[in-house]
Amino acid sequence: MSLNGYQENSLKKLQRKVLPFIYRKDLRKLATFYGTDKWNSHWYAQHYNKHFAPLRLKKLNILEIGVGGDDDPKSGGESLRMWKTYFPNSMIYGIDIVDKKALEEPRIKIFQGSQDDESFLRKVVAETGELDIIIDDGSHINEHVIKSFKILFPALKHGGIYVIEDTLTSYVPDINELKFVSEGVVKKWPQLGGSLDLNSPNTMVNFFKKLVDCLNYQEFFKPGYSPSYFDQHIVAMHFYHNLVILYKEKNNEGGFYLENNTLKPHVLKYLGIDSLDDMGLKIPLLSE
Numbered sequence: 244m245s246l247n248g249y250q251e252n253s254l255k256k257l258q259r260k261v262l263p264f265i266y267r268k269d270l271r272k273l274a275t276f277y278g279t280d281k282w283n284s285h286w287y288a289q290h291y292n293k294h295f296a297p298l299r300l301k302k303l304n305i306l307e308i309g310v311g312g313d314d315d316p317k318s319g320g321e322s323l324r325m326w327k328t329y330f331p332n333s334m335i336y337g338i339d340i341v342d343k344k345a346l347e348e349p350r351i352k353i354f355q356g357s358q359d360d361e362s363f364l365r366k367v368v369a370e371t372g373e374l375d376i377i378i379d380d381g382s383h384i385n386e387h388v389i390k391s392f393k394i395l396f397p398a399l400k401h402g403g404i405y406v407i408e409d410t411l412t413s414y415v416p417d418i419n420e421l422k423f424v425s426e427g428v429v430k431k432w433p434q435l436g437g438s439l440d441l442n443s444p445n446t447m448v449n450f451f452k453k454l455v456d457c458l459n460y461q462e463f464f465k466p467g468y469s470p471s472y473f474d475q476h477i478v479a480m481h482f483y484h485n486l487v488i489l490y491k492e493k494n495n496e497g498g499f500y501l502e503n504n505t506l507k508p509h510v511l512k513y514l515g516i517d518s519l520d521d522m523g524l525k526i527p528l529l530s531e
């Protein structure tokens with residue numbers, strides 16, 4: 244039996260209403276339904292399922308940088324709609340350099356501005372209040388991603404999660420690192436601040452790799468060490484293909500051998516000394 248035009252339209256309308264409900268607990272299916280590249284193109288939805296499942300029904304403030312849809316003000320918003328369905332009790336905020344206000348709907352609010360504009364980001368946070376989840380899927384320019392993180396991570400609640408997508412731009416060579424065969428290619432080459440140098444200090448991957456040490460700052464042999472905000476507030480980091488996920492909480496479990504970056508008294512006792520000076524040593528030993 245074939246359907247007439249009216250029946251086909253009604254069926255499509257019904258599917259648009261029912262399928263999000265059926266798919267509501269699986270971000271792979273929701274991403275496919277709404278058409279964001281977080282699944283089928285990138286493979287992030289599987290990781291989001293794992294990290295976000297315990298939070299799904301909570302009342303959260305969620306911010307995503309990058310609404311999508313290029314320069315068309317009426318196009319994009321796929322991932323914002325996906326988050327809205329997946330988190331039925333949450334408020335979803337979007338940021339985009341293009342005016343995407345036309346895509347607002349109940350529980351979706353969109354701000355126009357650049358993610359590397361500090362005063363704009365501060366105004367956004369003043370309006371949203373503290374955030375539970377921040378997802379950076381914006382310009383993917385290395386400098387922007389690092390700058391946004393430095394500004395927005397402190398605006399995350401304790402227990403909050405910060406996500407950076409598309410870390411692949413760390414590896415896209417800078418224009419000055421390449422020899423081009425034609426002027427046309429030069430003009431089109433994306434300038435994202437990546438590098439052929441895997442140790443480049445400017446890439447987001449190297450920035451986040453360095454933050455791994457924050458997890459363990461209480462184990463540094465550095466008496467008098469003054470912990471940074473990131474030392475004190477990053478408690479977990481997950482690195483996936485093109486994706487980094489950080490958890491914020493008070494990082495204060497205490498050191499194993501050290502307290503305030505100095506050997507604990509019972510360790511000194513075990514060593515049979517009052518201080519490392521008794522051994523003719525000072526810490527840090529070699530870096531002094």
Ligand SMILES: C[S@@+](CC[C@H](N)C(=O)[O-])C[C@H]1O[C@@H](n2cnc3c(N)ncnc32)[C@H](O)[C@@H]1O
Pocket residue numbers: 278279280281307308309310311312313314319320321322323338339340341356357358359380381382387
């Ligand atoms: C990959 S798309 C976002 C896709 C969307 N999050 C999704 O999953 O469906 C990237 C978006 O970032 C926006 N963008 C580019 N540069 C930006 C900047 N400096 N600040 C904020 N948004 C920017 C673009 O306009 C584009 O809409």
